[in-house]
Amino acid sequence: MPRPGKNSYSEQKPPYSYISLTAMAIQNSTEKMLPLSDIYKFIMDRFPYYRENTQRWQNSLRHNLSFNDCFIKIPRRPEQPGKGSFWALHPDCGDMFENGSFLRRRKRFKLLRAEHMACKSSPMMHYFHHQGKLSGGHHEHQGPAAAVGRLPHFQSYGSINSGQSGGFKHPFAIENIIGRDYKGVMTSGLPITSVMQHLGYPAPAQLSSVVNSMWPHVGMLSDSMSAMPLPVSSEYAPFGVFMKDLYHHASGQTLPTMPVPIKPTPSMGPMPGLSGLPPGPSHLCSPSSLLEKNGSDPLEGMGNPIHPVLLLP
DNA sequence: CCGTGTTTACACGTGT
């Protein structure tokens, strides 16, 4: 494999759209919401490419935040000084990237007109409503979602209780993007791709090759599934996630999920109870289904749209 | 002033 020059890693554009990047940032936050500046920070921390031309991409990113219904604005509370609002993911934007490509969505998440009105006029209430839907309204630790339900404004986002961010495993969750079994990977020393293969995953070649060629410092994905030493020289895990974050999460109760790359149904928003994934090419499925459910996940088995359906034999 | 947020417009690539 040709080794790119020392500059090329960081200066290659990551294979993610701004929407993906933003969603990752938000999902990676404790409260599942971030102010704009923190979204910037997240992206720049993880992807050196974005340490340059900040004016350009940040403008684009802001455009995306406003333009795409999948991002909702949550106003600051008076006791939370600072500029701008918090940004969160619309709960129903679930599987925007159902085709597995983080560059281009299959379909844009678009609110219905009425829904749009409701959301825009009262984003918080709208958010609550959806969080209620997702959480079933009677669980204690649903994480982001529930966090919102519990008025995350009262908590300082990005603070210590990150490991507690329980059940809501959004597809954009960094755990989802890097793979659910990283805990096992960490301990077993197997490359994540081996685990993925073991679990019946084809490697997301689109990503793995790019990642490997561009960011060896973040990557351990291998098209050939050959065993690469798990990470790696730095604190980066795949896609630039900090290893410490991974360990942190891994030590919590949250088990990450893999993204569901393919889902033939062009369904719009995944709704609770959605479980009718047709088979077909969708032989990809969540390792979460493959791993034994620990039963502690309050959202588990309640039709959390995030959790794909087990289709493996 | 500067960061934030909204909106419009256009170019480009991709999927149908």
Place this chain on the structure above:
DNA sequence: ACACGTGTAAACACGG
């Protein structure tokens, strides 16, 4: 060919 998603530029308003 067309629709759509994305990236970029730019103008503008607003607020700390």
